[in-house]
Amino acid sequence: MKIGLLGFGVVGRGVYDITADMEDIQVAKVVCLEDVQLPDAEVTKDFQSVLKDETIDTVVEAMGGLHPAYEFVRAAIEAGKNIVTSNKALVCSFYDELLPLAMEKGVQFRCTAAVGGGIGWLSELERSRRVQPISRVGGIMNGTCNYILDSMTRLGLGYDEALKQAQALGYAEAKPATDVEGIDTWHKVILSSNIAFGVSLDPATVPVTGISKITADDVAAFTAHGYTCKLISTGKQADGKYSAYVQPTLVGAGQPEAAVPSNFNLITLDGIYSGRMSFFGQGAGRYPTAYNVVQDCKDLLAGKGFYSPYGPKVAAVNDSELSFYVRGASDAWLQERTAEKWGDAVVTKPVPVDQMHAWLRSNEGAFIAAFAESAL
Ligand code: HSE
16 A cells, blocks of 8 residues: 555654554655655655655545645545545535545545544444444543543642643644534544444534533532533434434443543443443544554555445434533523522423523523433
């Protein structure tokens, strides 16, 4: 396999290092804007030279961001090259365009590192779904949020201090809002649901809220009541109906998610034969992420292409009812649904998830956290 590697940052450098001594995979060209010297690969700023090079069969996209990653990946597919990418925003945003195009052009498209970094989550999901229907996917998919929430819970740090530490450790995206507002997790659960259920979820129907408004007082209240707050994603299907959402969630001490430390991920599927299976590991970082990019390259060599049948566009309907912790705003709608008070905050009676998120969009100062279902 001869690779044209787009980007030589955290992930790109890792791919180059891991494949350096491999006989069946060679990084032939690296496209990046920095002046780097590499012993075994040509370095260029000109993406067109990758397109024109007929000896390059596979493009590994490790640039991140939507543009020009989208234009480059699309052009590479048009030129008949296989794609491996770790870019969840790209795959999630252009799923309906890039996947059918790759199929039409007869090229392979894999993105295992896009969800769960170094965890073989999407590749195991693919194996699982070929034997059994999957009813649920989700869990802790963002290391930055888990690091912040864990530091606040175990070490008593404030939100700002915990975020600064996550940034200093290199966990957070360039714009931390992508992590802390839940967008990174949102991309990941949509992509996981698409592969698990063989559909294309309409992102506009998947509500998301993150952790940026959580305070030390919220965390103290959760601890006092025996809960740990985690940013949890959910994708479910039952009877031809799909639901998906991302929200801070209060889990009891007996649930595995409560024990996930530092920047780790814990991602779970539920299948009719296997029951619950959870995958724990590093969801970010140079070598964990590059490891799964290289695994995808090995899978391509073994003849494995995209994960699942590409399916029709569907809307998520989130009418299942959960209780919520709500702080920071109040109105008649919320008062009618209040079951108890926790200091300045309230705990609601069970409320449809979509309705709670719709309320939040009109009350942007508020922070909400759902009480977990017994099975997340
Ligand atoms: N910023 C992400 C995280 C990296 O913290 O999990 C991987 O998407």
